[in-house]
Amino acid sequence: MGRIENLREQQDKCRGDHENRLREMETEREKSNQGIADAASAADGRLNAARQENDRQIRELMAKVDNENEMHSDEISRKCFEHEEKMLEARFRSKEDQQAAEMKHQMAISKMKAEHNAEISKLEENIKEAKNDGKQKVKSIDDKIESVQDERSKTLEAHSKEIQNMSDEFHSKSEKILEDQLNVKKKNFEEKRLQLLEEHKQEIDHIDRLTAVIQCQRANAATKALLNKFLILMKPVHETVKLLKEIEPYCATGSEESDFSVASNLNEIAISRSTFLTQVNQFNQYIIADNNIDQLVVNCCVNYIKTLKQTMDSREIRFLGVHLPKAIAKQDEAAIEKYARSIENFITEIEKVGDQIEMDLQQSNGNQVGTSTSQPALED
Numbered sequence: 001m002g003r004i005e006n007l008r009e010q011q012d013k014c015r016g017d018h019e020n021r022l023r024e025m026e027t028e029r030e031k032s033n034q035g036i037a038d039a040a041s042a043a044d045g046r047l048n049a050a051r052q053e054n055d056r057q058i059r060e061l062m063a064k065v066d067n068e069n070e071m072h073s074d075e076i077s078r079k080c081f082e083h084e085e086k087m088l089e090a091r092f093r094s095k096e097d098q099q100a101a102e103m104k105h106q107m108a109i110s111k112m113k114a115e116h117n118a119e120i121s122k123l124e125e126n127i128k129e130a131k132n133d134g135k136q137k138v139k140s141i142d143d144k145i146e147s148v149q150d151e152r153s154k155t156l157e158a159h160s161k162e163i164q165n166m167s168d169e170f171h172s173k174s175e176k177i178l179e180d181q182l183n184v185k186k187k188n189f190e191e192k193r194l195q196l197l198e199e200h201k202q203e204i205d206h207i208d209r210l211t212a213v214i215q216c217q218r219a220n221a222a223t224k225a226l227l228n229k230f231l232i233l234m235k236p237v238h239e240t241v242k243l244l245k246e247i248e249p250y251c252a253t254g255s256e257e258s259d260f261s262v263a264s265n266l267n268e269i270a271i272s273r274s275t276f277l278t279q280v281n282q283f284n285q286y287i288i289a290d291n292n293i294d295q296l297v298v299n300c301c302v303n304y305i306k307t308l309k310q311t312m313d314s315r316e317i318r319f320l321g322v323h324l325p326k327a328i329a330k331q332d333e334a335a336i337e338k339y340a341r342s343i344e345n346f347i348t349e350i351e352k353v354g355d356q357i358e359m360d361l362q363q364s365n366g367n368q369v370g371t372s373t374s375q376p377a378l379e380d
Contacts, residue, residue: 018170047141054134072116222292236272
């Protein structure tokens with residue numbers, strides 16, 4: 001978060017600098033506009049003053065022209081009146097004198113007109129010069145006003161361009177900062193995501209370990225329970241072996257007491273066989289219902305049960321219960337000897353399996369037995 005905060009501080013500083021510079025430029029623009037406005041106002045004042053002064057000069061010159069014309073007209077009228085008076089006085093003079101007086105009068109009038117025309121021409125020239133001078137002054141002031149306006153336009157254009165450049169620079173810096181912020185956020189997000197993944201993996205590993213421990217505990221408990229059931233299942237087998245061992249001596253005597261004892265033991269053997277087969281079916285259902293039992297133990301027990309079942313449910317052991325009492329009753333020594341060998345073989349096979357089971361139980365310390373990895377189908 002430190003990198004993000006630093007970028008935010010940079011963004012705030014960039015925005016603050018931009019706004020401060022905008023305010024400074026606005027102040028400068030206002031000052032510049034005020035200066036230009038003052039210059040334009042002064043130029044307008046000078047223009048009005050120049051026009052007024054030029055108009056005044058022209059009016060004065062035109063007034064002089066009017067005055068000169070009026071004075072000239074009055075002087076001509078006075079001269080003409082005086083001439084008429086003189087001509088009345090000279091009517092009695094000679095014609096030559098009258099003509100001379102008339103010529104003198106005309107020459108004086110012509111001179112006055114010439115002087116008047118010269119003065120009027122001079123005044124008109126002065127008026128023309130005043131007008132031209134006024135036009136020059138007005139043009140000069142107009143040029144100054146136009147220059148001020150051009151300067152104002154250039155200043156505004158430069159101001160707008162500078163603001164645009166500042167705006168572009170500000171946006172460029174802001175975009176760069178935003179891009180950096182986005183990259184930092186992406187990096188932080190990726191780091192957080194990887195951290196969460198690692199934490200999740202650790203949690204999963206922890207759960208797996210706990211599950212393994214629980215499953216192991218369950219498997220140990222289930223396996224122990226299975227072995228207890230297996231040992232219970234072995235009881236009718238051991239009972240059968242015990243009963244068969246009791247029958248062996250009677251096969252040698254062949255007395256009536258032997259016949260009774262053998263029949264009794266064979267009856268109990270049949271009960272033990274039936275109990276064993278029933279418990280085998282229950283055992284098969286138990287291992288199917290419980291998924292927590294160690295499969296190696298299950299396979300081993302199933303293999304032993306299969307071997308024991310083949311022996312306990314063999315044709316010889318079943319025939320023994322039917323034919324041995326008859327052979328003893330008939331004192332058929334060959335048949336008795338045959339069944340005695342069957343009993344001996346049965347006892348040997350059962351004890352061999354029992355020894356192997358005991359050895360496997362000792363090796364596994366009651367947790368695992370056998371080495372088989374497959375679970376054969378159990379026979380009913």
